[in-house]
Amino acid sequence: MMKTGLFWMLAGAALFSGCVKAVTTSVGAAAGVTKTAVKTTAGVSGDVVEAAFEPRDHDDDPRPFDDSRNAMADVNAALNAAQTSGKNVLLVLGGNWCHDSRGLAAKFQRDELAAVIADGYELVYVDVGYRDLNLDVPARFGVMELLGTPTVLIVSPDSKLLNRESVHDWRTADSKPYDETLNYFRRFAGSGGM
Structure with a gap:
């Protein structure tokens, strides 16, 4: 129960924050989780998310945003x-x-x-x-x-x-x-x- 609640708390915080720079945090042993989690808008990386989302390689995605444009x-x-x-x-x-x-x-x-x-x-x-x-x-x-x-x-x-x-x-x-x-x-x- 504690693991599930922690997952949804982290996933909810990430989903409501928008795309943010990845922030790596270690989830404490007190919660019974020893994996390292990466906070993004898609949720938390690790075994749980990999089962929920199909991994995709973003290297080929376009980069259309140009800060030099007016x-x-x-x-x-x-x-x-x-x-x-x-x-x-x-x-x-x-x-x-x-x-x-x-x-x-x-x-x-x-x-x-x-x-x-x-x-x-x-x-x-x-x-x-x-x-x-x-x-x-x-x-x-x-x-x-x-x-x-x-x-x-x-x-x-x-x-x-x-x-x-x-x-x-x-x-x-x-x-x-x-x-x-x-x-x-x-x-x-x-x-x-x-």
Whole structure:
């Protein structure tokens, strides 16, 4: 009972924190656990999680976040393009260090979802560092705090945030089922993606 409670406590804390840098902690013998755990958004590594999640190699995942870009200029260009195309603007706020940010970008490359993104969105990747860079971008749309990465903003061509209730739901993007991801982005696609 103690092992199970400790697992869910650590997993819950990780899931609510968003993508964070890995922090290694040793779980004490008093709890009856002697494994070392790594805190991430996906849970705790070790025997329990390996049984629950299919391991995936992240080395080939894209690294689309570029801190040298002028993020606000990219957003402005996407909004201008959206006014012509009728597509919505998809802002993915993340970092190359975050497996969930890179995992979402990898899902965007799968054929069916890639078509939805191309047909329904003007896509912009915004590097937010460790949630300390380019924070003027989410603030522009009324999102004053990033709870984790990636944070996803879907904005209409007239600059209205369309997914206010779910902007923070993508902090565990890498472990979300592909079908759930596909259906979500289909639902918010602009006129080109319907």
